[in-house]
Amino acid sequence: MLIVISPAKTMQPPGKAPALTVTQPRFLDQSETLITRLQKLSAKQIGKQMGISDDLAQLNHERFQEWSTPFTEKNATPAILYFRGDVYEGLDADSFKKKDFTAAQKQLRILSGLYGLLRPLDLIQAYRLEMGTKFLRGKPANLYQFWGEQLTETLNNDLAEAKTELLLNLASNEYFKALKPKSIDAEIITPAFKEEQGGQYKLISFFAKKARGLMTRFVIQNKIKTPDDLQDFHLDRYTYNKKLSTDTKPVFTRPYQTIG
Template sequence: MLVLLPPSETKSAGGSGAPLDLGGLSHPELTGTRRRLVDALSTLADDVPASLDALGLSERQVEEVQRNAELWDAPTAPALERYTGVLYDALDVQSLSAVERKQADARLAVASALFGIVRGTDAIPAYRLSGGSSLPGVGTLRSVWRPVLEPVLAAADDLVVDLRSGAYAALAKIPGAVSVRVLSEDATGKRKVVSHHNKAHKGKLARALAQAPDEPESVDDILAVAGEAGLQVEREADRALCVVVRA
């Protein structure tokens, strides 16, 4: 099973790993594109105003540009510890047992604007780049990633659970993936799409799938694991699920 998580704009600082080694990341067929983007992003950081504009940042976020300037030299950390925010708080990999953490590293991956896709143990530095960005001399990330990333994801033999947000789903389509959305239900039974807390509930589902002793191999398995974890997950279509949250 492959559970594909969205990244987060926020990243943990520092790390204890050696500087970025693209050759050591999973999916080496993406190395050329990764190198092109890391070089472009770190070079862009030499021009702070241009970086702020391209990345959609304010002057108060100039430290994010500094992170990009240090991409090749900064310390690294495992991907599942690098990303932070609501989803990753709910996932809470630090509290997993040793066995569960090994399962999480094997089953979970993160969609990345800079690296395409990273596995749990891939050592990466902190950076700032969003899926909807366009880099000078490179173009939109969608135009860069789709030709190279779609074949990689299409070749996945495992059950794929796609938890990505829109901007990252646009970087590569995944035929046959199981999609998941989050709905809130009020006392009358009326349902609506959850936006603000959507990531937290996806994080809880990802945690449950990582913790499952037996790796889920079907949509029915996902539903069973979610139910055992106390989550209300329903099938909306053959390959579409929804997490229902009481308002």
């Protein structure tokens, strides 16, 4: 089983990174092409293009200007330890043991607007470039056009290398759209996580994102290989809801809890 997840807007390197055998992003040439384009934008243009505040626009203008290769452990950080946010809070890679990183490198892929398709231990530098970004001028007009078939082809190679025909989709719709589902050489399993309140089941974004990270951790640490094995997922009080589930869209529910 191979897993795909989304990146995060928030990035923060760990206080002390463990000793790991890091790798280089496989689409670094394409990343450089995008960076060259982004470096030509002013902070104001970045803010308008990305719909972000002046402070965030200035921060990312500086990031783009400072972005440089080659990536080393001095100027870059493994992706799985750099991304923060709800999904990565659930994943909690900071507490991984070496065997967990080894398993994740084989089993987990992170979709990225700038880096394409990352392995967990691929070195990256800080950025913000959401997959749904539309460029104000020039071609291609958006990142879906830029990446085209490349990510799907590489994912298929990874599936073949892992000798699996199962893809666990724990990415957001925005990022999964960068792949071509009909061309993926695997059955796609897309779990949903819902909160029960008054007899109704609702998807609450904050909780669902964290649950995706929790399930990613569960699959990696428990060597999950089949859709049936996923039904054993029970972290944070989630349980498999047979009535709401289908073979390719398992649903996990729990009693509603307040945020905070």
